[in-house]
Amino acid sequence: MQLLNHGIPYEITSNVVDVSKRFFELPFSEREKYMSADMGSPVRYGTSYNQTNDDVFCWRDFLKLVCHPLPDALPHWPSSPLDFRKLAVSYAKEVKFLFLMLVDAILESLGLMNKKNKTEENDEDEDEDKNKEEDEDEEILKEFEDGSQLMVLNCYPPCPQPDLTLGMPPHSDYGFLTLLLQDEVKGLQIQHKENWVTVKPIPGSFVVNVGDHLEIFSNGTFKSVLHRVLVNQMNYRISVASLHCLPFKSIVQPCPKLVSETNPRHYMDTNFASFIEYLKSRDSTKENFLHSRKLTS
Template sequence: MSLAPMAAIVDLASSAQQLQQAMEVAEEEAKAAEQQQRLMPYSGSILMKGVRHLSDSGITRLPDRYVLPAPDRPDAGAGHDGLATTTTSVVKVKLPVVDLARLRDPSQRAAVLQTLDAACRDYGFFQVVNHGLDAGDVIAGMLDAARRFFELPLPERARYMSPDVRAAVRYGTSFNQARDAVLCWRDFLKLACHHPLRRDAVAASWPAGLRDVASRYAAATHGLFMELMEAALQALGIVGGVLGELAAAASHMMTVNCYPACPQPELTLGMPAHSDYGLLTLVLQDHVEGLQVMHDGRWLTVDPIPGAFVVNVGDHLEIYSNGAYKSVLHRVRVNSTRPRMSVASFHSLPAERVVGPAPELVDEAAGKPRRYMDTDFATFLAYLASADGKDKTFLQSRMLISSSS
């Protein structure tokens, strides 16, 4: 009796098992590293305590673990011979501005939609003004609560360290401390804000000092996201689309970022180059510059508008728009004199939802081929388990046809 068919079945099962095991091993390694940080935050290397602790200790030299290789440093460029060079010039950019007061005016909506559409196609970024969120209670209140959290003594902040990446509240440092070869100059507090937000089940576990203001902020930014998504879909020529699904259930992660003053900012970054996994990201930042956007092969420093939100296209929206809108690389620089605070809200469909190009934007006969494979969060996790996650290679791994072709 031939065993070939059975062997084929066994091979397929084995491959699936190996993938599952690889994902489990990667997850367990990450958990083990973060568990060590959670259980032993005051023993061993001072690096495990985060950059706020390092900055407060008065260091004058950057620890080696934070020093980037020369080609990856913030001022690195390419000379005529292709070797890394450095430059101190900073090119600033005033991102396109979307005025929501005008967007809400039927007589001006079409013009604002054109601005939004052009920004998403060209920069992948824009700033939102006249959004209607209370400047004192919601915006200033959130930034103030964020500052107060990072001013807490280390033992109080360390209570929120967790090895569980899906925890409703999670405090940590760097970009991905369990995997980063070089640590980044950032501490963060991540808050899960699934909508509709159930304060008894989610927000109740957040730090008491920011619970109320962060809940109001999360609800306000979700509403703003929904309004911007409706406008983006209208600009794309999509009627309804995913709006109904988002109204029923949406994923929302809020990350509060602290970038303390750094003794040698030319050697490190607050956040490495990356694109965001989601539909839209809304960023509230203080008056200190730091956010940089890749545009036409150059890093441009965003000139912040006080009280405005910086909004960027995420990987999901690039896929959903079939490449019309761009999820671009961005990063964060730090400085030697002033701390910087930001609050990033990542909005998308629920994690289990498969995302692919909108049917309205795919028409093979009309020369509009499908440019991306479908994706979901499990696919993203499998990618992280098998690759280093650098830059935007995950999005590129989902491409069928380059969006520039």
């Protein structure tokens, strides 16, 4: 879906697109300082999913920034352009708050949040049960508040033969939700009923994609979104993806409250280490990560 009227000032979203473009316009000698084979690095510049194993690279440059915990990660972020850290931090904080608002709505839609109703009169036993459930709700939200946030700045340069390559191949996002900000240049496509549909950019809006974690956590109620990126001959395209998930050390599993005899568990447990191992061995012939987590009936 595309999210409008989200409350983040247009100045903040336009500034992060602008500073991202200026970063990718830096000389390669400046950008290559942030190249790393370590997928857990707090900052990583590169071109493809796995630059060691991939036979064909994506037609893009990217800069990945770990955003949580911010005080530890920030010193590793690029210091050029001079306003890069300031603008990127402002954006990261706003998007994290927006993510938590969306999580609250998602948990409520799954029946996992118990909203307080002050007009109801309950006996002591009901109040005790309700307080216990509210405490559990707070624990769930706290885990998301402490969760990881990865910001990915993408640059898709003009391509002389766009029909022969992709900016990014079909994939789903590891994590709970991805909030994607894109400039005015088309390129993002979502798979819908076996067809690829181009997402028309709306200035200042966010494309909200369900990630693998949310499909696993909801035991299949929400479906992870398969998407890809096309390139063009004429224009640079800039996008900023903010990927949110539970803390890196957390075990992601179907929520026990959503598993029953009529809706058995559909996915095995997973964690960030499993995903990293998958990325290291990934090639174009392998199933995607989510499929590797599905249980067979």
